[in-house]
Amino acid sequence: MATAVNTTYLGTGIVDRIRGLFTEFKAAQAKRATYRTTYNELSNLTDRDLADLGFSRYDIADIAHEHVYGK
Template sequence: MTFVAQHNTGFACLKLDIAAAIYAVMQRYDDYRAYRETLNQLRDLDDRQLADLGISRSEIAATAHKAAFGV
């Protein structure tokens, strides 16, 4: 019978942690970029267009935040 043992060294785990951290930062940046883009597009609309969407001017930031971050 043959046994194969695979050992994860601390260095391999560290590489995975760093990759996960980089991915998380990139994801947050993409979310923030989507928020800013949505915010700017909504701010460019006039009051009538916003009313057609059911959004008041005071709700623009909250609407953009919900669209980008889903919260």
Template sequence: MAYTATTTHGITVFARIADFAAKVKEAYTLRAEFNRTYSELQSLTDRELNDIGVRRCDIKDIAHDHVYCS
């Protein structure tokens, strides 16, 4: 006697693809925000960065924290 196990657990292939696409879109959106923040801070002069209390070597960490840790 042969048994067939078919379980979908309510998730179809299309739902998985849609979920994956949404995650990719979110990742691109976050990366674009990181790039924008990083570029804006990089474009400031050393004096302007000093006025706001930011060291140039910390710009990458600040941009990362702003986007991914907030």
């Protein structure tokens, strides 16, 4: 009885994996920087400005997170 095995090279060598991890890391850093910027800008607003926008100081972290990462 003969058995045939198909193997396909997907180009996922160690270099490709490291490159992919580095790319994901850079993307995560960029998102984190955007989150920090959004959070800091909202934190610098007065309570009255925040109320005019329709949210309180307690909502800042959630709003910044949703802005960057979505729901």
